[in-house]
Amino acid sequence: NAGVTQTPKFQVLKTGQSMTLQCAQDMNHEYMSWYRQDPGMGLRLIHYSVGAGITDQGEVPNGYNVSRSTTEDFPLRLLSAAPSQTSVYFCASSAKAEADTQYFGPGTRLTVL
Amino acid sequence: SQQGEEDPQALSIQEGENATMNCSYKTSINNLQWYRQNSGRGLVHLILIRSNEREKHSGRLRVTLDTSKKSSSLLITASRAADTASYFCATVDMDSNYQLIWGAGTKLIIKP
Numbered sequence: 001n002a003g004v005t006q007t008p009k010f011q012v013l014k015t016g017q018s019m020t021l022q023c024a025q026d027m028n029h030e031y032m033s034w035y036r037q038d039p040g041m042g043l044r045l046i047h048y049s050v051g052a053g054i055t056d057q058g059e060v061p062n063g064y065n066v067s068r069s070t071t072e073d074f075p076l077r078l079l080s081a082a083p084s085q086t087s088v089y090f091c092a093s094s095a096k097a098e099a100d101t102q103y104f105g106p107g108t109r110l111t112v113l
Numbered sequence: 114s115q116q117g118e119e120d121p122q123a124l125s126i127q128e129g130e131n132a133t134m135n136c137s138y139k140t141s142i143n144n145l146q147w148y149r150q151n152s153g154r155g156l157v158h159l160i161l162i163r164s165n166e167r168e169k170h171s172g173r174l175r176v177t178l179d180t181s182k183k184s185s186s187l188l189i190t191a192s193r194a195a196d197t198a199s200y201f202c203a204t205v206d207m208d209s210n211y212q213l214i215w216g217a218g219t220k221l222i223i224k225p
Contacts, residue, residue, distance in 0.1 A: 004155075035215075042201060042214075042215030042216050043156075043203075045213070058212070090155055092156075099143050099205040099213075104156045104157070107154070107155050
């Protein structure tokens with residue numbers, strides 16, 4: 001199993017550009033989530049999904065959209081990038097619920113100029 | 114908002130010594146989890162302790178949970194250079210739709 005994969009590893013955007021961060025898992029996990037990690041802070045939840053077709057907002061959802069059309073994939077879309085979105089983004093999955101052990105992808109380092 | 118708070122923020126010890134990190138939280142929890150993050154990498158799950166458990170072991174790791182004090186500790190015994198990483202606690206907040214709430218982490222440096 002590849003586990004949780006994320007692409008790209010690095011990305012530089014200009015303010016106002018849009019892009020999609022990809023996340024996929026091959027463990028048949030129901031729960032998937034997106035976090036951002038900023039220096040000196042813990043992970044902050046952006047959006048999450050408890051199953052295909054179901055998504056919900058986390059702590060910091062503004063400026064981001066998600067969709068979950070399949071169990072495996074959970075892309076995160078930045079609508080109009082802003083410098084405040086410069087961060088490291090992590091996708092995670094767990095078997096059934098957010099209370100379970102989380103499996104993390106390697107992260108995407110995003111810089112918005 | 115941040116619930117779990119790790120203490121200390123940074124810890125530097127000699128290889129072979131024991132390292133202890135603490136985590137405090139504020140609300141009722143379902144479980145508490147510890148994760149490790151090596152520099153530039155994703156987080157890796159270390160251990161999960163449920164609210165009705167007081168202590169759990171995994172190899173050189175020992176985790177304790179005191180729900181009356183709303184705190185947990187992670188002890189790494191006989192530290193190795195490979196233990197150099199940041200360590201995070203995450204609590205499952207029963208009052209917040211069972212969302213995981215993360216602390217800012219403890220940066221552990223093991224000096225050879």
